[in-house]
Amino acid sequence: MSSYPAGGPPQRTPQTTTLRQRLADLRGLAVPPRPLDARALAALAANPGCGRRALLDGAGVDKTALAQALGSPAPFGQSQFAIVRGNSFEAKVKGDGGAELLRLVHERLGAGAEPPGPAVPVPDLTAAGPEGRAARTALALREATAAGTWTLLDHPMLALEVAGTPAYLEPDAVVVHPDGRWTVVEIKSFPMIDGSADAAKVGAAARQAAVYVLALERTAEKLPGSTVGQQVVLVCPKDFSNLPTAALVDVRRERAVTRRQLERLTRVEDLAAALPEGTCFDPARPAEELTEAVSAVTAAYAPECLAACELAFHCRERARDADEVTALGRSLRGELGGLTTVESALAAASGAGCAEDPIAAALHQAARLRAEALTLVPAPTSPEAAACPC
Structure with a gap:
């Protein structure tokens, strides 16, 4: 059975090939691309006027390494303890074929539907590369919707066009309901105490989940009979235990804001075409050359960038040197x-x-x-x- 939906694998046009080559030249031919994730897209959508972030993310530049090479490193990333704890909790939630996860989804969203059985299908989504995985995910969604049964997609791959280039996103899980609905599931390791969690963390999870909902809607547009739920299921540890509990999070507002902001982004090919010939953001290059390359792309710095972008300290220094009022706040x-x-x-x-x-x-x-x-x-x-x- 083919791993691609009807129409075969995504076709590459000469324009697409040329753009990819241009982005590879900007990144550095020996540097592998850093894929966009939902967190990066949520931060990108929060500052759509920043051409610098749009281009660097679109080209797959490792901004952490670039900031280090520029001499303005930013303390970003989760601690190893938090990563291990999150992975352990996710494995517990998805244990036994996702039985507990599906029980929580049915408890929150399955009113009127038969509860999931003991052996819910969990399709194999492995394929070559992100394009192949995205195509395999689309096929699994089509088959599950046509079958009309509860289905759990563990770490599916979704595609979303951002500033003219595809971004491949990997939610924790997507559940297909018997009535054809698709629900995004976000699994977080922060606690939910007495039925509520930290508002800032829930807001960040909602913005991240809204990106997944947008990407899932792009797939649903090609599959008649399917709908994407505007409520995501947030699964967290209950109180101070390691037992999972769930809550519904309505992401309609976050989805609308994210969609509007992403549509306003300057297209990556336009930004790349405006750069001088030979521009490259390879962190292995001299700091002076990297500073000149980064300065060739317009930025829109604001203090909010300090919590969302690896280059924020570099951009803040340049904004202060230029006496820009944006350094004082939007x-x-x-x-x-x-x-x-x-x-x-x-x-x-x-x-x-x-x-x-x-x-x-x-x-x-x-x-x-x-x-x-x-x-x-x-x-x-x-x-x-x-x-x-x-």
Whole structure:
């Protein structure tokens, strides 16, 4: 039986081959591509104006190694303890052919459906390369939907086009319901205490799961009779034990935001075409050459990047050197309008800005009111009062 759905394997056009060669040249011919994952796409969607991240992620550049070579390493990544704990918990959840996992899914989403039997199909999704695995996953989804039975897909491979290039994503699991619904399952090792978990961690999991839902919808568009659930099943340890429990997370809002942001991304081929000939981001190259190559791609730095991008420290240093107001935050940048540098903003506050500019006039008025308020503050009457931090 063929491992590809109807139509055969994905076809490569001359344009696709040329783009892949160009991206390989940018990455370095001896450097293997670093695949995009859902976490990277969620972070990329949060900053769609950053051409630097879009190009480097699209080319498969290892940004951690690149930041190290540039002299601005970032402390990113999970600890080995957290990785081992997460893998152990996932193996426990999926033990016995995924019986416990399917029980939790049926308990949360299986109202009106027959409970999963003792021997639920778990298709073999192995294939050559990510393209082959994605095709094999699509075929398994088609067969499970047509069969109308509970089916568990363990680490399926999904494809999603991002900025003109395919990204291959691997969710923890996808469950096919007897009625043709597909549900994304996220397994996390942080605890769910009294039925609720840390809001920040749940939000990050929801944004990551929304990327999987988008990719799964692309596959569902080609398979009539199938639908993708907008609620994902989040499986976590219960309280302080290692027993799994589950909760439903509605990702409709995160999905809509992620889809809108990904559609706004500049296409990778446009970014690559604008670069000087010979540009390469191979971390083995000299730091001066890498700095010049990275500077050739426009960035959109904001303090939020520090929690999501390996190059954030390098970009922050360059933003500060260029006196950009984006280094102070996106909200401030939006309020300052055409005042793009800290120097121009300070000049407007001092009254040297254009009087016809309403933003400059408002900034000057705010500075004047602040100065007047400070003059009304009484001077300290004793050394103790002067030393008081309040």
